[in-house]
Amino acid sequence: MAQTPDYSIEPLTDRSLLIRFGSRISRKTHEKVLRVFYVLQAEKHPFIVDLVPSYASLGVVYDLVKSAELPGEGSISSKVARMLEERLLTVTDNRKMPQKRRLEVPVCYDTCFALDLEDLAGKKQLTPQDIIGIHCAKLYDVYLLGFLPGFAYMGIVDDRIATPRRSTPRTLVPRGSVGIAGNQTGIYPSDSPGGWQIIGRTPVELFNPSADQPSFFLPGDEVKFYPITKHEFENY
Amino acid sequence: MSLRIIKSGILDTVQDGGRQGYAHMGIPPSGAMDPFSASLANAILGKELTDPVIEIHFPAPVIEVTEPCVLSVTGADFSATINGLSLPLCQPALVTAGGLVEFKKPVSGARGYIGVYPGLKLEAWLNSYSTNLQAKAGGWEGQALRNGDSIQLERYTGTDRVFKLLPWNSRQQLIKDRIRIVKGPEWDLLDENMQQHFLNDRYTIGRLSNRMGFRLKGTPLIASSTEEMLSSAVLAGTIQLLPDGDPVVLMADHPTTGGYPRIASVIGADLGLLAQLIPGSALQFSIVDLEQAEQLFLSQNRYLEELKALSDAEMRLFLKG
Numbered sequence: 001m002a003q004t005p006d007y008s009i010e011p012l013t014d015r016s017l018l019i020r021f022g023s024r025i026s027r028k029t030h031e032k033v034l035r036v037f038y039v040l041q042a043e044k045h046p047f048i049v050d051l052v053p054s055y056a057s058l059g060v061v062y063d064l065v066k067s068a069e070l071p072g073e074g075s076i077s078s079k080v081a082r083m084l085e086e087r088l089l090t091v092t093d094n095r096k097m098p099q100k101r102r103l104e105v106p107v108c109y110d111t112c113f114a115l116d117l118e119d120l121a122g123k124k125q126l127t128p129q130d131i132i133g134i135h136c137a138k139l140y141d142v143y144l145l146g147f148l149p150g151f152a153y154m155g156i157v158d159d160r161i162a163t164p165r166r167s168t169p170r171t172l173v174p175r176g177s178v179g180i181a182g183n184q185t186g187i188y189p190s191d192s193p194g195g196w197q198i199i200g201r202t203p204v205e206l207f208n209p210s211a212d213q214p215s216f217f218l219p220g221d222e223v224k225f226y227p228i229t230k231h232e233f234e235n236y
Numbered sequence: 237m238s239l240r241i242i243k244s245g246i247l248d249t250v251q252d253g254g255r256q257g258y259a260h261m262g263i264p265p266s267g268a269m270d271p272f273s274a275s276l277a278n279a280i281l282g283k284e285l286t287d288p289v290i291e292i293h294f295p296a297p298v299i300e301v302t303e304p305c306v307l308s309v310t311g312a313d314f315s316a317t318i319n320g321l322s323l324p325l326c327q328p329a330l331v332t333a334g335g336l337v338e339f340k341k342p343v344s345g346a347r348g349y350i351g352v353y354p355g356l357k358l359e360a361w362l363n364s365y366s367t368n369l370q371a372k373a374g375g376w377e378g379q380a381l382r383n384g385d386s387i388q389l390e391r392y393t394g395t396d397r398v399f400k401l402l403p404w405n406s407r408q409q410l411i412k413d414r415i416r417i418v419k420g421p422e423w424d425l426l427d428e429n430m431q432q433h434f435l436n437d438r439y440t441i442g443r444l445s446n447r448m449g450f451r452l453k454g455t456p457l458i459a460s461s462t463e464e465m466l467s468s469a470v471l472a473g474t475i476q477l478l479p480d481g482d483p484v485v486l487m488a489d490h491p492t493t494g495g496y497p498r499i500a501s502v503i504g505a506d507l508g509l510l511a512q513l514i515p516g517s518a519l520q521f522s523i524v525d526l527e528q529a530e531q532l533f534l535s536q537n538r539y540l541e542e543l544k545a546l547s548d549a550e551m552r553l554f555l556k557g
Contacts, residue, residue, distance in 0.1 A: 012421060012469060013418065014503050014504055014530055050256050050258075054466065054469060057468045059469025065534065068530075147492075149261060149370060149371040190372075207371065209371055215262065218261070
């Protein structure tokens with residue numbers, strides 16, 4: 001039996017709508033976000049200009065001039081909302097989703113890169129090796145890209161190593177730094193100020209403007225980290 | 237055939253109508269801070285509203301034109317001159333080879349736009365000519381213009397080669413300090429008292445305001461819930477409430493998602509007005525409903541398209557000589 005996802009649609013700005021699917025981080029809620037994201041992306045509606053998936057919601061940005069031509073009465077916002085509702089009716093749990101990409105990402109957890117690892121180990125009463133093991137054990141989901149081009153928010157990090165952001169952010173976190181913030185893990189695609197707890201660094205290029213797909217990660221990817229030595233890092 | 241930067245200004249970047257379609261990769265649209273004035277710079281030349289223009293601040297650049305082209309200046313009034321002669325806002329001028337474009341002093345506004353006919357010759361990145369300073373891509377090599385940079389121009393085909401102001405112009409938007417907003421998804425996190433403060437108080441644009449966002453100083457606003465919000469979509473114009481009680485209006489180079497309550501958003505038609513207010517300026521918000529906001533934007537767009545059509549006709553006549 002077809003099941004429509006539970007959702008609500010409301011205005012986000014005067015030219016965008018927000019489709020909400022839940023209020024907490026969960027794989028189940030995120031599957032709903034991804035389903036609708038993929039469907040709208042594939043349907044290539046000429047008046048939808050951007051889609052912004054996140055943990056539990058999807059932003060839909062539309063062109064006001066083009067959307068004004070949609071059928072129906074009332075505000076353009078309500079016309080787009082009605083159109084989205086129609087599309088959402090066709091999004092069922094049975095509908096085939098694109099194959100998830102599984103990405104393996106090398107991380108060097110050497111002390112020269114793992115700026116906060118020792119502090120974290122102390123706080124959690126674990127050894128750095130324990131933390132590395134726990135970090136690498138899980139298959140993470142990419143929930144969204146945001147904050148910087150190519151910055152992927154991944155979760156859900158094991159409780160034993162989940163930790164709040166630093167109380168004082170760094171003015172410069174080096175590119176490739178792998179960090180933890182709350183129950184999320186992520187990698188800085190470029191040098192940037194930042195407050196995540198840094199436990200390693202990857203030699204992988206996460207953002208390349210010249211590539212066909214400039215961002216290494218996309219929402220919906222599955223990610224597994226594996227440790228490499230400093231030597232392997234330098235020769236990647 | 238180029239515009240040569242003799243002396244760069246404090247921040248000169250190529251911008252256009254914005255880079256749409258990549259927010260899911262964390263790539264925001266960037267684009268002109270004042271979309272209306274940028275479109276106006278193109279419309280008065282008969283060009284597509286979203287064509288690339290040069291966004292300037294004050295101190296502004298000194299530019300040498302090495303081959304003829306027609307220029308327009310809109311947005312902020314920085315007292316533009318060509319070879320020392322005054323160039324009025326929103327009026328096309330035929331500039332000959334060797335022409336020197338300067339901006340003598342800031343009179344009003346924060347961001348100016350230079351439109352160029354026939355056009356700038358640039359490579360698009362992800363279907364847009366806007367500069368993404370964080371990604372270091374798009375526009376002019378992903379960065380602000382520097383001394384010695386030379387932007388190629390498309391070839392001007394008119395026969396007239398004498399500097400002159402062309403015989404048509406348009407009006408500029410007035411600088412206004414009343415900025416219209418619509419409610420945001422987290423508007424109700426403000427109780428009625430706080431909502432009234434937000435709509436009645438005067439805010440000052442903080443020093444730390446830039447292309448990413450404008451921090452507003454005034455009576456701190458307190459949300460009724462301090463529960464952390466999951467990161468969710470934000471756009472240029474979105475007004476976030478920071479934990480210290482300051483509202484922040486996200487602007488062109490905003491991050492694509494944010495975790496702070498979105499209490500309201502500046503309507504598209506007024507984004508440009510906000511962008512023209514310099515740090516230290518005061519402003520006040522006034523609330524409109526969605527339909528009004530939409531109609532205001534559409535009527536602005538109609539005006540620009542009509543101006544473009546008229547200017548295009550004038551330009552063709554002029555080029556025939």
